[in-house]
Amino acid sequence: NAGVTQTPKFQVLKTGQSMTLQCAQDMNHNSMYWYRQDPGMGLRLIYYSASEGTTDKGEVPNGYNVSRLNKREFSLRLESAAPSQTSVYFCASRAGLAGVGELFFGEGSRLTVL
Amino acid sequence: EDQVTQSPEALRLQEGESSSLNCSYTVSGLRGLFWYRQDPGKGPEFLFTLYSAGEEKEKERLKATLTKKESFLHITAPKPEDSATYLCAVQERGSYIPTFGRGTSLIVHP
Numbered sequence: 557n558a559g560v561t562q563t564p565k566f567q568v569l570k571t572g573q574s575m576t577l578q579c580a581q582d583m584n585h586n587s588m589y590w591y592r593q594d595p596g597m598g599l600r601l602i603y604y605s606a607s608e609g610t611t612d613k614g615e616v617p618n619g620y621n622v623s624r625l626n627k628r629e630f631s632l633r634l635e636s637a638a639p640s641q642t643s644v645y646f647c648a649s650r651a652g653l654a655g656v657g658e659l660f661f662g663e664g665s666r667l668t669v670l
Numbered sequence: 671e672d673q674v675t676q677s678p679e680a681l682r683l684q685e686g687e688s689s690s691l692n693c694s695y696t697v698s699g700l701r702g703l704f705w706y707r708q709d710p711g712k713g714p715e716f717l718f719t720l721y722s723a724g725e726e727k728e729k730e731r732l733k734a735t736l737t738k739k740e741s742f743l744h745i746t747a748p749k750p751e752d753s754a755t756y757l758c759a760v761q762e763r764g765s766y767i768p769t770f771g772r773g774t775s776l777i778v779h780p
Contacts, residue, residue, distance in 0.1 A: 599714070646713050660716070
């Protein structure tokens with residue numbers, strides 16, 4: 557089993573460009589999350605999807621949009637990238653509908669915005 | 671004020687030198703407290719979940735404990751392969767969202 561797969565692993569963008577980070581899980585999990593990790597800041601939640609068909613904002617949603625395409629896939633879109641969005645992005649999934657249990661993380665997507 | 675505070679930020683140990691990492695939290699009702707390990711360039715990997723004060727869990731050289739205000743991750747006789755960043759996350763009752771601390775970077779020297 558692959559677990560949680562993120563693509564791309566690395567990306568360099570220019571300010572103003574757009575891109576979509578893809579995330580897919582093969583564990584039949586209900587909940588999916590997008591976090592960003594910056595030095596000294598820990599993991600901060602951008603958006604989450606408690607179940608298929610629902611999405612909600614997290615702590616730092618500005619500049620991002622998400623789509624829960626189906627139960628397996630949860631994508632994160634940057635419409636107009638800014639240097640402040642340079643970060644490592646992690647997708648995670650969790651089995652429980654009620655938001656219990658551990659998170660399973662992908663390997664991360666490293667984004668640089670010039 | 672952060673809901674989750676981890677200390678120390680960084681810790682250097684000699685192989686075999688036992689120590690503890692701290693995670694203090696301020697949520698009013700705890701649904702769960704989680705410990706994760708993160709290796710450089712990798713995603714966090716789950717270690718433990720604790721649900722109520724007094725609970726303890728062990729895995730190899732690691733033991734996690736929980737009180738009403740904090741959790742400790744005890745590392746007994748660490749080895750260099752225990753070097754990693756250890757993350758603590760708490761989830762408040764009624765919330766879907768685990769909130770992470772900033773982590774403790776552990777280096778174990780041979």
